[in-house]
Amino acid sequence: MKKTLVTAMSALLATGALAGCGSDGEGSGSSAAATATPAGASAAPTAAAKKEEAKPFTISLRHVQVRDDAKQRLKMLEDVVKKTEAGVPGLKIELEGLEDKVHRFEKLPAEMAAGTPPKIFDLFGGTDTQKFVKAGRLLDLTPIITELGIKDKFFNLDEFTVDGKIYGLPMAGFVEGVFYNKKIFKDLGADVPKTWDDLLAVSDKAKAKGITPFALASADAWVINMMTNTMWVRTAGPDSVPGFVSGSKKWTDPDVLDAFKRYETLVKKGYFQEGNLGLKYAEQQNKFRNGEAAMLFDGSWSNSALVDPEKSKIANDVGFFNFPAMGGKGDGLINGSYSNGYGFSSNLNDREKTAVKEFIKQMYNEEMQKRQLKESGFLPAMKLTDLSGVNPIVGEILQAANNKQFPAFDSILQAKAREALENGMQELLGGKTTAEKLMEKLQKAQDDANKDNAK
Structure with a gap:
C-alpha cells in the first residue's frame, strides 16, 4: 500500500534533516591528501585531459x-x-x-x-x-x-x-478532488457534500442562483477524465482499471456504467460551464477564481494560482474536499500518486x-x-523537514489526501483505450452519444488494445 502524503509528511517532520545531496566526501581531509600522492594513485590530470574536460x-x-x-x-x-x-x-x-x-x-x-x-x-x-x-x-x-x-x-x-x-x-506528488468557493457555499446555506445526493443538492442551489455549479473546460479532453476517473473508481473500485487491461473487468459492467450515467446526469442538468467544449484547460480555473463557479474538479497542483491574490478574486475563500461517496466499493479513496x-x-x-x-x-x-x-x-515528492510558510489550503489538501490512494487511469490504460475514452467523453458532453453507447464503443477499443498487448 502506498503511503499517503499526509502520513508520510507527518513522519518526515519527526526525522532529521535530509542528507546533503552535495556531500560527496570532498572537504574534510582533502588538504592532507593534497600534500602527497600515495603509491599507486593516479597522477594529476594532464593538460590535455583538463582541456578535454572543459x-x-x-x-x-x-x-x-x-x-x-x-x-x-x-x-x-x-x-x-x-x-x-x-x-x-x-x-x-x-x-x-x-x-x-x-x-x-x-x-x-x-x-x-x-x-x-x-x-x-x-x-x-x-x-x-x-x-x-x-x-x-x-x-x-x-x-x-x-x-x-x-x-x-x-x-x-x-x-x-x-x-x-x-x-x-x-518531481511532485498530487491528489485530485474538488476545490470549492466557501463564500458561495455559505451564501447557499450548503455544507461540503458527503454523498452524491448532497452534491446534486448544492449544484441545484447554485444553478438556481445563476451560479455555475462546476467550472469545466473540456477542449483538452484529458481534463474531463480527472473527474470521471474518480467517479468510476467510486462505483466500480480501484481494481477496475487493471481489470480493463487484463480483461477481467469490462467498461460495460453495471458498476462502471453507473458512474458514466451519473456523469451524464450532471451534463443534462446543466451543471457544467457553458461552452466548455470550446475552452482550454486554463479557462476552468479562470472561471472559478473569478468567483463565477461554486466548484472545480482539478488537481492539487492548481492550488497556488487559485489562492494567489494577484490572480484570484476568491483567494481567501477557496477550500478543498475529496469527491463525495457514491455508494460503491471505491468510496473514500482519492486519486493521487507520484x-x-x-x-x-x-x-x-x-x-x-x-x-x-x-x-x-x-x-x-x-x-x-x-x-x-x-x-x-x-x-x-521528497521528504521535507520543514513545511512552514506554505499557503493554508495545502493543509486542507493534505487532510483530503489522508485516504488510500489510487493511480490515475492513464498510467495504466493503453493509448488506444484512453483515446477512445477522451473522444467519447467529449461526445457525451456535446450530447452526441449516451453513456451506454460510449461504454460499448469503449469496450471495443479496449478489446483491440488488449489484443495488441498479447501480440
Whole structure:
C-alpha cells in the first residue's frame, strides 16, 4: 500500500534533516591528501585531459512548463539548469518547451521508437516508463541516486521502478478532488457534500442562483477524465482499471456504467460551464477564481494560482474536499500518486552522464522541493523537514489526501483505450452519444488494445 502524503509528511517532520545531496566526501581531509600522492594513485590530470574536460558540449532537455500557470516552475527549472551548467565544465543545456500532451503522446513515443529522445525529458510513470524500459531507452538511475544518497528520500518510486531498478524521478506528488468557493457555499446555506445526493443538492442551489455549479473546460479532453476517473473508481473500485487491461473487468459492467450515467446526469442538468467544449484547460480555473463557479474538479497542483491574490478574486475563500461517496466499493479513496517527473536517455556518454548526475543533484533536494511547494503549490515528492510558510489550503489538501490512494487511469490504460475514452467523453458532453453507447464503443477499443498487448 502506498503511503499517503499526509502520513508520510507527518513522519518526515519527526526525522532529521535530509542528507546533503552535495556531500560527496570532498572537504574534510582533502588538504592532507593534497600534500602527497600515495603509491599507486593516479597522477594529476594532464593538460590535455583538463582541456578535454572543459571542451564545450550540449545536452537537450525537454520540459512541459509552457502554460501561463507554469511560469514559476519554469523559472525553477531555469535556475537548476544554471546551477547544473556551473557545476560541469563546458556544459550547455538546451531547453525545449512543449505542450504536455504533444510531448507525451506524440513526439516522445516517436523519438523513443527511433532511439533519438532528448537527453533529459519529462516522463510519466507507470505504463510509459515500462514500455520505454522494455525498449531499452531509459537510463537506470539506481546507482546515481544511491551515490547521491537520495534513494530513500522519496515518498514513493513505484511508478518509475521496473524489475527493482529506478528509471525516473518524480518531481511532485498530487491528489485530485474538488476545490470549492466557501463564500458561495455559505451564501447557499450548503455544507461540503458527503454523498452524491448532497452534491446534486448544492449544484441545484447554485444553478438556481445563476451560479455555475462546476467550472469545466473540456477542449483538452484529458481534463474531463480527472473527474470521471474518480467517479468510476467510486462505483466500480480501484481494481477496475487493471481489470480493463487484463480483461477481467469490462467498461460495460453495471458498476462502471453507473458512474458514466451519473456523469451524464450532471451534463443534462446543466451543471457544467457553458461552452466548455470550446475552452482550454486554463479557462476552468479562470472561471472559478473569478468567483463565477461554486466548484472545480482539478488537481492539487492548481492550488497556488487559485489562492494567489494577484490572480484570484476568491483567494481567501477557496477550500478543498475529496469527491463525495457514491455508494460503491471505491468510496473514500482519492486519486493521487507520484507520476510526473524526469527521465534520462540510456544513450549517454561519460560527460553527459556527469551532467545528468549534476542535474539530479541540483533538482532533487529539500530546497528545490520546498520552493516548488511554496511557489507553485505542487506537493513534494521528497521528504521535507520543514513545511512552514506554505499557503493554508495545502493543509486542507493534505487532510483530503489522508485516504488510500489510487493511480490515475492513464498510467495504466493503453493509448488506444484512453483515446477512445477522451473522444467519447467529449461526445457525451456535446450530447452526441449516451453513456451506454460510449461504454460499448469503449469496450471495443479496449478489446483491440488488449489484443495488441498479447501480440
